[in-house]
Amino acid sequence: MMATSGKDCGVKDGAPVCCNGSASANGAGPEASPSPKPLNGATVRPEGFTFTPQPTIEDIRRMQAEFTDERDWNQFHQPRNLLLAMVGEVGEVSELFQWRGEVAVGLPGWSEEEREQLGQELSDVLIYLVELAEKCRVDLPQAVLRKMALNRLKYPASKVHGSAKKYTEYKD
């Protein structure tokens, strides 16, 4: 989703917190992106890819709400409808990958048309996900922060580094 670099999120007093950092924008692929500066010893990814900071998840919620209101479509956009619509769009993303071999980061060999198609299908998934969260009254950005804090607790880096095992497989 909309990611910003320069944010350092964690848990303080049992609650997820985020420290402000400057968000960086580039709006283009790896070549146009300056390498992000290391933060708190974090690894700098060699490809240096970041998202642009806008639109935020709230921006997307508002734009889709306007789109839906203008068409009198809320009657069709109940939670179950949105869930099924989102799953259908996930299927459309899958179609782009289904008959290929392993696909490497950056999608080498994909045409511009295929990349554009992927961007559209991923956007459909996100749009329906955000509206589903809205209609279920889930504050998605805050829910994500809490979930990522839980993930860090379940998977301490010092314990699971280099292993893809599920947390239930650890004995201690």
Ligand SMILES: Nc1ccn([C@H]2C[C@H](O)[C@@H](COP(=O)(O)OP(=O)(O)OP(=O)(O)O)O2)c(=O)n1
């Ligand atoms: N009832 C609808 C229909 C469409 N959309 C919006 C949200 C999605 O971003 C996009 C989905 O449009 P389509 O159902 O036409 O699906 P695709 O854009 O994927 O077209 P296709 O199925 O031809 O690939 O439009 C919506 O909010 N509510």
